Amino acid sequence: MYGWLWRHLPGPAPVRAAILTVAALAVLAACFLWVFPAIAPFMPFNDTTVGEG
């Protein structure tokens, strides 16, 4: 998977590594901003109230 990605990226090795680093950071940022906040309510901890909890 990553090998395929590596072979299909343009440019010399440093450029490919840079592209992959930026892509990885972008994925991480998207997770922190949108994905993790969206799935956090389904995690089985963090309930603090009595009643509906």
Place this chain on the structure above:
Amino acid sequence: MSVATPTRSNPRHSRSSTSSRGHTTAFGILGVLGELLITVGVLLLAFLVWQLWWTDVVGNRAQAEIVQELDWDVAPTAPTPDATEGPTEPVGPVVAAPRRDEPPVAAEPDHATTFATIRVPRWAGEPERPISQGVERESVLDVLGIGHYPGTAMPGAVGNFAMAGHRTTYAKPFNRVAELQTGDPLVVRTAETWYVYRVTSTEVVTPAQTEVVAPVPGDPGAAPTERFITLTTCHPMFSARERFIVHGTLDYWAPVADGIPAELVGGA
């Protein structure tokens, strides 16, 4: 991956290459599967970092901002300056005289409105935390901090001023709840009034035991005559199995214009 290379370089129609191609495909699938599993593992670690650290960073910043934006009058910090008096006048916070008559009680605000703050001297180092209306996670507890159970008493009122807050994650306002001891002050402030409660008991209950937030804690049917305070949070930490409950009663109240409660002098 290197295992994929033979597939491309081998001639297609030789007999031996058929079985080798089968192996290569199998290894290729295994390789992709392995890479996927590693990726999932890394993302799970990232989720933990986000949940256990980043929500605290964001939450602390947001809650400090909320307290600051309340922009309430600051309690007088020095005696009324009297130029004719010498330097004998000590400069320092004015301690408000405790009042035990009928305290002012505000009406319940709209959902997600911040109407009070709490400071707990026992939790030295913890900032002043905002208290907002409602105990929904998405709109209150995860973003505004401590939430007030709708329908329970407001600060100072006869009944039970009940609040919920995170013990871990999202700035964890009730993180140190287990440190509280009987008699510890819980200092609640609204725009114009201090309400100093004192801890009377702590307990661990199941999430279904709603009687802890009843007007008389533990006695749902009874008509209240006292002014209670109740904090609820999760227990054990990082679990939703039980709830840690702190009960207290109102000790006294004081107008903010009179100074600050003695409990907040010297730190907090």
